[in-house]
Amino acid sequence: MENVKKITRVFILIFILVGGFISAQDRAIHANQLPKTAKNFLAAHFKGIPVSSAIEDREIYGVDEYKVYLNNGMKMEFDSHGNWKEVDGKHQKLPYGFIPAPVRNYTARNFPNTYIVKMEKKRWSYKAELSNGLELEFDRNGNFKRIDD
Template identity: 25%
Template sequence: MIKLRKIFILSIALLFASVLFADMVVPVSALPQSARSFIQNTFPNAQIFKVEGDDGKFKAKLNNGIEIKFLPNGEWESIDSDYTPIPPTVLPNAVQNTVKNSYPQALITDVEKEFGNYKIKLNNMTELFISSSGQLIGQKMDD
């Protein structure tokens, strides 16, 4: 009986902790202005339908299937797409050129900034690792 009570209390505590630390829906106006401008300029035909905030970071979900994670300063950290290609213009010119020269017909479906480098997934199941200066560091087939 005591063991069951401990399990029950532990379960309630874990449930409370998960709710307490979960992303919270916030108004679009909570996004930094630079993040809202980025969305408007990069995806002009899309509407923001949900914004979540957690520990100063934000996640914006757009009605075209794009999800963008932003740092507290409004700089994007990652962009993920279900079915809408991500414009190469989100990348520095050197990185854009490397992607275009490596796979000219492929579309970008996911971009992530990692320690000054970029991890880019393409619609041909290829994952590229490119430095901010445009050097191709590595590539692999995405599984």
């Protein structure tokens, strides 16, 4: 009888885990369903470029992130609160308004014939990909750290 209870508990645990993974999925949403912070970011930095699609990445505990694709091919990722995490210009020049000034200044000074095509914001750092393929890493204050391989 003890073994039957253990086996039953294992099956219940597996069922809960599998059910959680099945319920965690991406869902297409309308751009006006994005968090206000993300909508404000798009309006401020990508005004006039229509959103072609928006995806809500849902996890067991709620929304994990949002992915937004613009008609010009650019892609953005926002956290669950609508703060930008990544902006990928897909080889197009990014608008510089949201990029920290020290990052903009460093790239303009040291790589004058390039422009930023992708920007990532991590917890403690930034990563900027340039039009020449170089990836530059900066600390959270925008101070240059290294060229990433």
